[in-house]
Structure formats: structure tokens, C-alpha cells
Amino acid sequence: MRATREDILAESGRILSLMASDQLTAAQGERIVQDSLENFPLYVTEAILKSRKSYADQVGVAEWSDEGAVFRDTQGVEYIDCLGGYGVYLLGHRHPRVIQAVEKQLHRQALHSQELIDPLRGYLSKLVAMITPGDLQHSYMVNAGTEANEMALKLARLATGKKWFISTEKGFHGKTMGSLSATGKGLYRTPYLPLVPGFQHVPYGDAAAVEEAIRQLELTGETVAGVIVEPIQGEGGVNIPPDSYLPALREICDRHECLLIIDEIQTGMGRTGTLFASDYVGVTPDIMTLGKAFGGGVMPIACMVTKTKWWGQMEDNPFILGSSTFGGNPLCASAAIAAIHTIVEEDVPAIAKEKGDYFLQGLQRIQQTYPELMVEARGRGLLMGMEFRNHETGYQVAKSLFAERILVGGTLNNAQVIRIEPPYSISYGQIDQVLSAVERSLQK
Numbered sequence: 236m237r238a239t240r241e242d243i244l245a246e247s248g249r250i251l252s253l254m255a256s257d258q259l260t261a262a263q264g265e266r267i268v269q270d271s272l273e274n275f276p277l278y279v280t281e282a283i284l285k286s287r288k289s290y291a292d293q294v295g296v297a298e299w300s301d302e303g304a305v306f307r308d309t310q311g312v313e314y315i316d317c318l319g320g321y322g323v324y325l326l327g328h329r330h331p332r333v334i335q336a337v338e339k340q341l342h343r344q345a346l347h348s349q350e351l352i353d354p355l356r357g358y359l360s361k362l363v364a365m366i367t368p369g370d371l372q373h374s375y376m377v378n379a380g381t382e383a384n385e386m387a388l389k390l391a392r393l394a395t396g397k398k399w400f401i402s403t404e405k406g407f408h409g410k411t412m413g414s415l416s417a418t419g420k421g422l423y424r425t426p427y428l429p430l431v432p433g434f435q436h437v438p439y440g441d442a443a444a445v446e447e448a449i450r451q452l453e454l455t456g457e458t459v460a461g462v463i464v465e466p467i468q469g470e471g472g473v474n475i476p477p478d479s480y481l482p483a484l485r486e487i488c489d490r491h492e493c494l495l496i497i498d499e500i501q502t503g504m505g506r507t508g509t510l511f512a513s514d515y516v517g518v519t520p521d522i523m524t525l526g527k528a529f530g531g532g533v534m535p536i537a538c539m540v541t542k543t544k545w546w547g548q549m550e551d552n553p554f555i556l557g558s559s560t561f562g563g564n565p566l567c568a569s570a571a572i573a574a575i576h577t578i579v580e581e582d583v584p585a586i587a588k589e590k591g592d593y594f595l596q597g598l599q600r601i602q603q604t605y606p607e608l609m610v611e612a613r614g615r616g617l618l619m620g621m622e623f624r625n626h627e628t629g630y631q632v633a634k635s636l637f638a639e640r641i642l643v644g645g646t647l648n649n650a651q652v653i654r655i656e657p658p659y660s661i662s663y664g665q666i667d668q669v670l671s672a673v674e675r676s677l678q679k
């Protein structure tokens with residue numbers, strides 16, 4: 236039932252005054268937690284509270300502020316962020332350079348008219364062309380990774396006139412209908428079947444399986460528009476393919492005249508020690524998708540970038556078929572421009588490599604001490620994973636780390652592989668702190 240005008244104003248006013256406090260009192264902090272525990276089951280979903288694996292027994296933690304490699308709860312207790320928003324916080328929380336650009340932009344213009352020329356979209360697209368490999372040149376800006384992949388899939392069909400896609404088992408490309416069709420995890424797909432037709436999933440890291448799938452489809456009169464793949468599977472459990480994988484896919488796509496779509500939404504912008512994970516093996520895709528860290532950890536923005544020969548020939552088709560009200564808006568674009576500047580200026584990929592190597596060596600030393608609990612520690616740069624013997628062990632580790640004020644990431648509904656994706660600004664002292672905590676949790 237609709238509330239009265241007075242009640243709506245009282246409630247929204249109360250929330251605005253909490254948001255306006257520079258420093259919450261202990262009572263305000265407690266009130267926010269209590270409000271949240273009431274609001275989520277009633278107005279969002281209780282499932283969110285239940286699914287927070289790392290602190291299932293400690294649900295009274297609501298995040299309220301953040302900076303650098305840490306976030307704080309409503310009582311000001313600090314947590315080291317080793318989950319990093321699954322890739323969002325490469326530059327850390329509220330990097331000053333990004334905040335400065337966004338604040339300036341906010342005071343001038345936030346969104347755009349939809350009709351006139353919005354210059355920041357052009358500037359950002361030019362910068363994307365400057366940082367991406369080969370002849371990737373034309374960008375299409377959206378709000379989330381899944382939308383970038385939607386356009387990538389649509390463009391592959393438009394540009395080739397062909398139909399099928401090859402994607403990979405355990406691959407993750409988002410949860411809208413098209414991207415979900417490419418996603419290779421039954422858990423996310425089953426409730427929505429039937430999805431978009433024309434997707435075949437093959438084992439990840441196996442180029443011969445891609446070739447065989449294309450051969451079978453072509454033999455039976457079908458056509459293949461593209462192959463969509465992550466350079467390292469994130470959500471799938473930090474799965475790193477052989478170095479020969481992406482070059483082989485490049486060659487297969489060229490031979491079969493279909494497009495190679497590399498989803499760098501989680502791996503991109505420097506996290507894995509090179510600007511893009513596909514740079515590691517020097518492969519240029521036909522379409523690359525970016526998201527998460529693309530907005531500098533401050534604004535939500537994602538992007539699809541492609542070559543003139545695929546995009547340019549469409550005249551005004553892709554824009555009309557793919558326009559997005561908020562995609563590439565000035566405020567988000569300002570964040571992405573500052574993010575690119577910062578990543579290049581500070582050589583974030585090199586820092587990610589150096590800190591990632593140190594972190595991973597520490598995890599591997601621990602793995603060798605507890606091989607009966609941890610099967611493997613693997614990763615590249617600041618995208619790492621600890622694989623445990625079973626889900627329960629991973630869950631217990633995540634939980635005990637959280638008790639020590641360290642947040643790590645399980646994969647949704649499965650903690651067998653715990654992901655570690657900290658900001659580049661994590662200090663060596665903080666890395667040592669995390670390593671000691673992992674060791675203590677395994678001792679327990």
C-alpha cells in the first residue's frame with residue numbers, strides 16, 4: 236500500500252541525514268545495520284543476506300566507507316579488501332585522481348541530452364583505441380559488462396551474417412539473456428532455459444575442441460559468427476589456459492572467417508600484469524569487452540571495442556541497434572578517462588605483476604605446507620585463486636579470514652576456489668598480513 240506523503244518524506248529525510256553525516260555515531264552505525272537487516276528481507280531479498288558466504292555468521296556487517304585497499308563498516312572497523320569487487324577495485328577504493336575528475340565533471344554536467352554531441356564519449360573512445368592492441372578502434376559504451384557482451388554478440392552476427400557462437404564451459408559473460416547464453420554454468424542458466432539459440436560450449440583451454448565444434452556445425456550446414464572467451468576464467472575459478480590457446484583461437488577464427496571476442500571485463504586494465512590479459516600472448520581480438528576496473532573503481536561503465544572493418548561498414552546501424560540511455564554518459568566517461576590516465580601514468584600493470592608475484596609465491600608456500608587442504612594456488616598478477624580440496628574448506632577459510640577483517644571472494648555458491656583480487660595499492664605489509672591469516676586459518 237502506498238505510504239502517506241508525510242511518511243515518505245520522513246523516511247527519505249532520515250536516510251539523507253545519515254548519508255550527510257561525516258562521522259556516524261555508534262548508535263547511527265547500529266541503526267543502519269538494523270535497518271538493513273529489516274530492509275533486505277522485506278524489500279530486496281533475504282537471499283542476499285544468506286549468500287554472503289564469508290560472513291554468514293556475522294551478518295551484522297554493513298559497509299559504509301572506503302579508501303585505498305580497505306573498506307570500513309558502520310562502526311569504522313577496517314577490512315582489507317582482497318576481493319576487490321571481483322575486479323572493480325584495481326585502482327583501489329576512491330582513487331584521488333579518479334575522484335577529482337568525477338567531482339569536476341559532476342559540478343559541470345552529469346548526464347547528457349541524448350541528442351547533441353557529448354565530447355567525453357569521443358575522448359574516451361579515442362583513449363580506448365590508444366591503449367588497446369592492433370587495430371581495435373571503435374568503442375560502444377554501456378553501463379555493465381553484460382551489456383558490452385550483448386553488443387559484441389550482436390555485432391558478430393551483424394558483421395559476419397553468420398549465426399552460431401562457440402563459448403566455454405565454466406565461462407562467465409554476464410546474466411542478461413544473450414550473455415547468459417554464452418555463460419557456461421548450468422546454475423545460472425537452468426532457471427531461464429530456453430536461452431538464445433545457437434551457442435555451443437566446449438571445454439576451456441582446449442583450442443582443438445573449438446575447431447571441432449566449428450567443423451561439426453559447418454558440416455551440418457550451420458554458420459559460426461564468433462568465439463567468445465575470457466583470457467583467464469575468473470568466475471569459473473581462476474582457470475589459466477595454456478599460452479598457445481589464444482593464438483590458436485585467433486588462427487582458427489581467421490580460417491573460419493568468424494570473430495574472436497575476448498572478454499577482458501575482469502582481467503583487463505592491468506590486473507593480470509599486462510594492460511590486457513590477452514597482451515600476455517600478443518593476441519588482438521576482433522572485439523574486446525571491458526568493464527569493472529574500466530570506471531576506475533568509482534563509476535559503473537563498460538565498453539565494447541572493435542575494428543573499423545566490423546563496425547565502420549555498418550554505417551549508422553550499430554548505434555541505432557545498440558544505443559543506450561546512460562551508456563558512456565559524461566560522469567562515467569570522466570571516471571574512465573581518469574582511470575586510463577592513472578593506469579598508464581603509474582604503470583599499474585607492472586605494480587600488479589610485482590605484487591601479484593610476491594603474493595602468489597606466499598600462497599604457494601602455504602599450499603606446499605598444507606597440500607591435504609589446498610590443492611593449488613594459481614594466478615597471474617593480482618588475479619589469484621586458492622583451490623581447496625572441497626567447498627567446505629574454502630568456506631571455512633573465507634570465514635576465518637573475515638573474522639580477521641580480510642575479505643576474499645568465493646565464486647557464487649561455491650567456495651572451493653577462493654579468489655584473491657586486491658587493489659594495486661595493497662601494501663606489502665597488508666599482503667603479509669593476509670598470508671599469515673590464511674596460514675592461521677589452515678592451521679585451525
Ligand SMILES: Cc1ncc(COP(=O)(O)O)c(C=O)c1O
Pocket residue numbers: 321378379380381382384407408409410465469470498499500501502526527537
Ligand atoms: C568475465 C566477465 N564478463 C562479464 C561479466 C559481467 O559483468 P557485469 O556484472 O558488469 O554485467 C563479468 C562479471 O563478473 C565477468 O567477470
